Amino acid sequence: MFVVSMPTVDPPKSKRDELLEIASRLFYEQGYHRTGVKQIIDEAGIAKGTFYSHFKSKEALAVAWLKARHHTWNTWMIDFLAEKGGSPADRLLAAFDFLENWMQSCNYRGCAFVNTLTETPEEDSPLRTEIENHKRDLLALIRGLVAAHFSNESEDEITQIARTIYVLFEGSLIELQNFREVWPVQAAREQVKRLLK
Amino acid sequence: MFVVSMPTVDPPKSKRDELLEIASRLFYEQGYHRTGVKQIIDEAGIAKGTFYSHFKSKEALAVAWLKARHHTWNTWMIDFLAEKGGSPADRLLAAFDFLENWMQSCNYRGCAFVNTLTETPEEDSPLRTEIENHKRDLLALIRGLVAAHFSNESEDEITQIARTIYVLFEGSLIELQNFREVWPVQAAREQVKRLLK
Amino acid sequence: MFVVSMPTVDPPKSKRDELLEIASRLFYEQGYHRTGVKQIIDEAGIAKGTFYSHFKSKEALAVAWLKARHHTWNTWMIDFLAEKGGSPADRLLAAFDFLENWMQSCNYRGCAFVNTLTETPEEDSPLRTEIENHKRDLLALIRGLVAAHFSNESEDEITQIARTIYVLFEGSLIELQNFREVWPVQAAREQVKRLLK
Amino acid sequence: MFVVSMPTVDPPKSKRDELLEIASRLFYEQGYHRTGVKQIIDEAGIAKGTFYSHFKSKEALAVAWLKARHHTWNTWMIDFLAEKGGSPADRLLAAFDFLENWMQSCNYRGCAFVNTLTETPEEDSPLRTEIENHKRDLLALIRGLVAAHFSNESEDEITQIARTIYVLFEGSLIELQNFREVWPVQAAREQVKRLLK
DNA sequence: AATGAATGAGCCTTCATTCAT
DNA sequence: CATGAATGAAGGCTCATTCAT
Numbered sequence: 001m002f003v004v005s006m007p008t009v010d011p012p013k014s015k016r017d018e019l020l021e022i023a024s025r026l027f028y029e030q031g032y033h034r035t036g037v038k039q040i041i042d043e044a045g046i047a048k049g050t051f052y053s054h055f056k057s058k059e060a061l062a063v064a065w066l067k068a069r070h071h072t073w074n075t076w077m078i079d080f081l082a083e084k085g086g087s088p089a090d091r092l093l094a095a096f097d098f099l100e101n102w103m104q105s106c107n108y109r110g111c112a113f114v115n116t117l118t119e120t121p122e123e124d125s126p127l128r129t130e131i132e133n134h135k136r137d138l139l140a141l142i143r144g145l146v147a148a149h150f151s152n153e154s155e156d157e158i159t160q161i162a163r164t165i166y167v168l169f170e171g172s173l174i175e176l177q178n179f180r181e182v183w184p185v186q187a188a189r190e191q192v193k194r195l196l197k
Numbered sequence: 198m199f200v201v202s203m204p205t206v207d208p209p210k211s212k213r214d215e216l217l218e219i220a221s222r223l224f225y226e227q228g229y230h231r232t233g234v235k236q237i238i239d240e241a242g243i244a245k246g247t248f249y250s251h252f253k254s255k256e257a258l259a260v261a262w263l264k265a266r267h268h269t270w271n272t273w274m275i276d277f278l279a280e281k282g283g284s285p286a287d288r289l290l291a292a293f294d295f296l297e298n299w300m301q302s303c304n305y306r307g308c309a310f311v312n313t314l315t316e317t318p319e320e321d322s323p324l325r326t327e328i329e330n331h332k333r334d335l336l337a338l339i340r341g342l343v344a345a346h347f348s349n350e351s352e353d354e355i356t357q358i359a360r361t362i363y364v365l366f367e368g369s370l371i372e373l374q375n376f377r378e379v380w381p382v383q384a385a386r387e388q389v390k391r392l393l394k
Numbered sequence: 395m396f397v398v399s400m401p402t403v404d405p406p407k408s409k410r411d412e413l414l415e416i417a418s419r420l421f422y423e424q425g426y427h428r429t430g431v432k433q434i435i436d437e438a439g440i441a442k443g444t445f446y447s448h449f450k451s452k453e454a455l456a457v458a459w460l461k462a463r464h465h466t467w468n469t470w471m472i473d474f475l476a477e478k479g480g481s482p483a484d485r486l487l488a489a490f491d492f493l494e495n496w497m498q499s500c501n502y503r504g505c506a507f508v509n510t511l512t513e514t515p516e517e518d519s520p521l522r523t524e525i526e527n528h529k530r531d532l533l534a535l536i537r538g539l540v541a542a543h544f545s546n547e548s549e550d551e552i553t554q555i556a557r558t559i560y561v562l563f564e565g566s567l568i569e570l571q572n573f574r575e576v577w578p579v580q581a582a583r584e585q586v587k588r589l590l591k
Numbered sequence: 592m593f594v595v596s597m598p599t600v601d602p603p604k605s606k607r608d609e610l611l612e613i614a615s616r617l618f619y620e621q622g623y624h625r626t627g628v629k630q631i632i633d634e635a636g637i638a639k640g641t642f643y644s645h646f647k648s649k650e651a652l653a654v655a656w657l658k659a660r661h662h663t664w665n666t667w668m669i670d671f672l673a674e675k676g677g678s679p680a681d682r683l684l685a686a687f688d689f690l691e692n693w694m695q696s697c698n699y700r701g702c703a704f705v706n707t708l709t710e711t712p713e714e715d716s717p718l719r720t721e722i723e724n725h726k727r728d729l730l731a732l733i734r735g736l737v738a739a740h741f742s743n744e745s746e747d748e749i750t751q752i753a754r755t756i757y758v759l760f761e762g763s764l765i766e767l768q769n770f771r772e773v774w775p776v777q778a779a780r781e782q783v784k785r786l787l788k
Numbered sequence: 789a790a791t792g793a794a795t796g797a798g799c800c801t802t803c804a805t806t807c808a809t
Numbered sequence: 810c811a812t813g814a815a816t817g818a819a820g821g822c823t824c825a826t827t828c829a830t
Contacts, residue, residue: 015810030318033230037804047812049807054810058804109318117375118312121227135375163384168361171368178314178332187360191388212793234821244795245822251793255821409789424712427624431825441791443828448789452825503712511769512706515621529769557778562755565762572708572726581754585782606814628800638816639801645814649800791830799823809812 016054019044024065028112032062032119032127059126062116066130069112074137088148089196092165095142096172096189103176103185110177114170139166149196165192213251216241221262225309229259229316229324256323259313263327266309271334285345286393289362292339293369293386300373300382307374311367336363346393362389410448413438418459422506426456426513426521453520456510460524463506468531482542483590486559489536490566490583497570497579504571508564533560543590559586607645610635615656619703623653623710623718650717653707657721660703665728679739680787683756686733687763687780694767694776701768705761730757740787756783 022043026035037058041051055061077098084094102108109115113131120127143162150158168188175184219240223232234255238248252258277295282288299305306312310328317324340359347355365385372381416437420429431452435445449455471492478488496502503509507525514521537556544552562582569578613634617626628649632642646652668689675685693699700706704722711718734753741749759779766775 031230031316033228033316034318036802038802048805049813050811052805110315114371114375115315117371118307118315119228119230121231121306123377132375135372160384160387163380164365164388167365167368167372167381167385167388169368170371171364171366174311174314174367174371175332175364178311178329180320183360184364187357188364190357191361191364191392195388233819235819243793244797246796246824247794249822425624425710427622427710428712430823432823442826443792444790446826504709508765508769509709511765512701512709513622513624515625515700517771526769529766554778554781557774558759558782561762561766561775561779561782562758563762564765565758565760568705568708568761568765569726569758572705572723574714577754578758581751582758584751585755585758585786589782627798629798637814638818640803640817641815643801791828793828793830795825795827797824800821802820803818804816806814806816807812808814 015044015046015050019046019051019054019061020064020068023061024069027062027065027116028069028109029107032116063126063130066113066116066127066134070130070134070137073112073134074141078141088145092142092145092149092192092196093189095169096185096192099169099172099176100182100185100189103180103182108176108180111170111173114174135170138169139163142166142169161195164195168192212241212243212247216243216248216251216258217261217265220258221266224259224262224313225306226304229313260323260327263310263313263324263331267327267331267334270309270331271338275338285342289339289342289346289389289393290386292366293382293389296366296369296373297379297382297386300377300379305373305377308367308370311371332367335366336360339363339366358392361392365389409438409440409444413440413445413448413455414458414462417455418463421456421459421510422463422503423501426510457520457524460507460510460521460528464524464528464531467506467528468535472535482539486536486539486543486586486590487583489563490579490586493563493566493570494576494579494583497574497576502570502574505564505567508568529564532563533557536560536563555589558589562586606635606637606641610637610642610645610652611655611659614652615660618653618656618707619700620698623707654717654721657704657707657718657725661721661725661728664703664725665732669732679736683733683736683740683783683787684780686760687776687783690760690763690767691773691776691780694771694773699767699771702761702764705765726761729760730754733757733760752786755786759783 019040023035023040026040026043037048037051040061041048044051055064077095080098080101081091081094084097085091113134116127117131120131122128139162142165143158146162146165147158150161153161168191172185172188176182216237220232220237223237223240234245234248237258238245241248252261274292274295277298278288278291281291281294310331313324314328317328319325336359339362340355343359343362344355347358350358365388369382369385373379413434417429417434420434420437431442431445434455435442438445449458471489474492474495475485475488478491479485480488507528510521511525514525516522533556536559537552540556540559541552544555547555562585566579566582570576610631614626614631617631617634628639628642631652632639635642646655668686671689671692672682672685675688676682704725707718708722711722713719730753733756734749737753737756738749741752744752759782763776763779767773
């Protein structure tokens with residue numbers, strides 16, 4: 001069975017990449033605010049100043065993290081969908097399998113973007129921009145698959161269905177985190193199945 | 198039109214209540230970790246020691262906050278449903294109207310419980326217990342209305358539908374926070390409408 | 395074999411006595427500065443104000459503690475000497491047996507008076523007065539036994555021997571605390587044995 | 592006459608050394624617990640953060656203090672013995688002269704190691720390790736001189752005598768601190784004189 | 789007597805960032 | 810590029826004591 005797990009990465013080429021990799025792990029596992037610059041540089045074995053020669057601030061690092069994670073996560077999921085499906089409908093359902101598998105990996109801490117969103121009240125924060133972009137792309141991905149599935153439906157109808165699936169996806173994401181049980185994603189997937197008939 | 202907004206409260210009877218009120222506002226607006234004890238006591242105009250004679254720790258205060266908010270929020274929503282609906286189905290739909298109204302109130306920062314969840318990786322935190330309790334109660338509320346609507350369906354079917362609606366509710370909650378646009382809740386409500394037919 | 399241990403005390407008659415008893419235990423086990431008034435009143439189950447109606451300050455409580463301990467400890471040791479000895483010389487040696495037994499009781503934390511001395515740099519502190527009194531009395535006790543043993547020696551000679559034994563006693567006290575081994579007191583006792591020949 | 596006093600030190604090379612020097616003085620004069628990090632940094636004229644870039648904790652600073660003092664104090668005493676004596680026996684007696692001189696220096700506050708011992712009930716504290724090491728070395732120093740003096744005695748006998756002298760030394764140390772009078776060390780020295788005959 | 793809220797200075801430690809070297 | 814000392818506000822929390830009730 002295909003198991004969702006972060007692909008192991010090659011040894012990072014640069015100090016910057018190494019910092020990014022360390023920060024990615026810590027930001028995800030502990031959250032943005034709970035992770036201090038000190039911890040990052042300690043784990044990287046570099047000096048304070050070096051850190052700031054690579055990133056102008058902790059926030060800038062977090063932006064880089066979200067940008068990178070956007071790419072990684074998308075690749076990760078799209079590869080999973082390709083592995084599983086089949087038809088657009090199969091792929092849409094596979095997105096929820098992806099979620100279920102991910103949640104069952106030991107370190108599941110929810111969605112990095114949602115977690116960062118709730119930690120960031122300021123609407124004009126650059127972090128919020130990354131988060132919105134990521135989620136818009138996810139919605140667009142879903143919409144693409146819905147459009148391929150329902151080739152005869154109106155644009156509006158397709159948008160509506162895509163949004164519904166998206167909301168189900170996001171709701172699953174957060175409730176898996178809350179309850180650490182699989183029923184939220186299973187309920188969501190069943191509903192999507194019905195939607196795609 | 199009925200507008201969702203926190204009912205104004207009477208002048209607090211005790212310093213403890215005042216602290217709780219101030220903390221509630223700050224925790225909600227800024228998040229748990231971004232709000233310092235210093236800020237709370239400054240706004241309350243009291244000394245550090247006084248704070249700790251009322252609450253044994255910042256975390257204990259946050260637990261008290263979530264417990265109180267659980268009650269306030271439930272009352273708030275249940276009153277809204279009573280105002281609007283009618284039938285159990287109407288009430289279920291009204292829950293999403295509630296969400297839409299709430300989101301349009303100027304200070305919407307999402308769900309206090311979800312926000313605190315993502316700030317709290319430790320699964321054994323007392324905060325997590327409050328969060329889970331709150332969400333379980335919300336799910337139970339929804340399930341009660343679904344059961345009243347579908348009196349002929351099996352228990353399993355009712356559970357399944359309730360869970361779906363719950364996931365749609367939670368997904369709306371978070372996406373309203375992300376996009377500050379109403380479409381997520383509208384898509385969710387439309388889906389619920391279909392589910393209840 | 396006779397074992398040194400604090401005699402169990404009757405249930406305290408007054409709140410004051412109870413406070414004193416609790417504080418005695420905590421001051422001895424944790425030291426004077428490490429023991430807070432809060433901990434004392436918590437263990438006593440009384441309010442802050444009540445504490446200060448019984449003792450005008452934490453220092454006053456400590457003075458009361460040392461005064462009481464002076465009496466308790468003296469009784470404790472003198473009873474032990476009476477049990478053991480015999481001749482004045484036997485009693486002097488028994489003082490070191492007393493030390494050895496005491497040290498082997500699980501909670502040995504050294505001499506309360508010496509510990510408080512080292513925690514109290516201010517020479518004019520009321521605590522220092524109690525400490526000095528206690529030690530002067532101990533020296534006097536030893537001198538009395540030495541005088542009884544060496545009835546033909548000059549006053550000066552007796553004083554000199556008493557002081558030597560006293561210094562050996564004090565040195566044992568502190569080194570038992572440091573090494574948690576019995577050799578310091580055994581070496582001291584052997585020396586006293588020779589001195590008394 | 593040779594007077595015992597801390598040799599004046601060159602202007603410290605580094606901030607770290609300066610901090611250590613200031614802390615050494617304060618820890619000795621006021622005790623470990625009564626000396627706050629705040630006071631240390633105020634006297635050093637540096638910021639809080641700077642302190643913690645040099646020492647990871649107050650306890651780590653205290654360990655550094657005891658390590659340095661171990662070295663300083665040993666040098667101090669050994670130099671004194673070299674200055675005075677002569678034969679091993681002379682040196683052993685000179686150790687008590689050292690004590691007497693030291694005590695008469697205005698700031699005598701007893702032995703830093705003994706003082707810290709009584710402030711530190713936790714047997715597994717890193718401070719306790721330093722204290723034990725220091726005292727073991729002192730005992731070894733005494734034993735070396737005793738062995739040189741009594742070249743014909745058995746190892747056991749030498750150990751026994753060394754321990755006795757050590758206990759006399761420690762007893763003097765603490766009683767000089769208690770009474771601020773010279774008789775304890777004089778009594779001890781007389782006894783040592785007899786022991787070495 | 790007894791309560792416990794109130795004080796405010798103090799506790800040790802961490803924060804993100806800067807800058808001279 | 811890299812270092813790491815320096816900043817100073819802020820982190821959560823405890824201290825001994827007072828005082829109105």
